[in-house]
Amino acid sequence: MNTSDQSLFPMDAAFKRRWEWEYVPIDMSDAAQITVQIDEEISFLWSDFISKINKQIHEATKSDDKKLGNRFVSPKDMSPEKDGSQLIISKEQFVNKVLFYLWTEVYKDEHESGNTIFKSKEGDVDTIFSYNELFIKAGEYDLVKLKGFLEFNGIIA
Template sequence: MNTSDNSIYFMDSAFKRRWDWEFVNWDESKPNTATYGKGGILDENEWKKLIKNLNNFIKSHHASIRGIEDKQIGYYFIKQPVTAEQIQNKLMFFLWDSVFNRDKKPLVDLLKVRKDNLVTFGDFTKLHNTLITNIMNLAD
């Protein structure tokens, strides 16, 4: 299935949260190796901090997010162990396609990139190290 397979109805974000996703870029390029966690795996405390900071980041951009209550990330969004692949394929896809689907500016600002460098989801996945580092470094 691809994101265009939604007939006249978009796939519900709650439905998306319940499935694992695997993104394959058109050019088969892969994101860089994870520089966060231990070998690209977040422990429970790192995951909890990431969720807390990410939800605060999402809430801080509520004006451009429709249905914000449905866009918060829960502890079980990804079950332990939380790997770089799950972050790229599930968490980042949810952020791209559901949370910031209407306005990518918050992501552009967070990642400190030019808007032209964040056009496709493939562009976004390649920035997973920057995303996680910047979210983890947000003030509590």
């Protein structure tokens, strides 16, 4: 079980005592084997993303429960014949799973205070945005805003 799952909270203590619990730390070496592929020009290591974002999650929540793990998203195994196995998190998975989770479970209530990672670097200006602004229409993403988000958070230069 993941302790950040909302369904775990109301679980009775007597029920929880009947299960074996084992803490499994985030495996950054595993995460370093996974690439997030936004488009032909923008890609980055999943380990770089979770390393930087998890620090900010901890600052915002003062807890480890909401942090992203090495296998928060199941990457697709892209196996080109010459290059061997390549684990990829697609743009769709990144926006629809990772950023959706970060918005709904960590930063939605921080939006008005400005204490949020949902900012986009556009020139010299940092603009706060909400999750829905990452979409131009269904299935079409605002890549300028997404790139600005990655730049603001130090994921890409």
